[in-house]
Amino acid sequence: MNRIKEALEDKGIKQTWLAEKLRKSYNMMNGYVQNRQQPRLEILNDIARILEIDVKALIVSSKNK
Numbered sequence: 001m002n003r004i005k006e007a008l009e010d011k012g013i014k015q016t017w018l019a020e021k022l023r024k025s026y027n028m029m030n031g032y033v034q035n036r037q038q039p040r041l042e043i044l045n046d047i048a049r050i051l052e053i054d055v056k057a058l059i060v061s062s063k064n065k
Helices: 004-011 015-022 026-033 041-051
Strands: none
Touching: 004 026, 004 041, 015 026, 015 041
């Protein structure tokens, strides 16, 4: 699971903007945001860099489950 949706909301950024920055389709980005698909680690790193946050802020720990 990821926290991309929450990070975008916190920053006031639309997923269409992020999709353009990553050169990904809206459908791919929507899959990430809705947790239907999980991005590769390098994509998570790119998202964190673009949003100027720590990559750890995009990851939900499964340790507590």
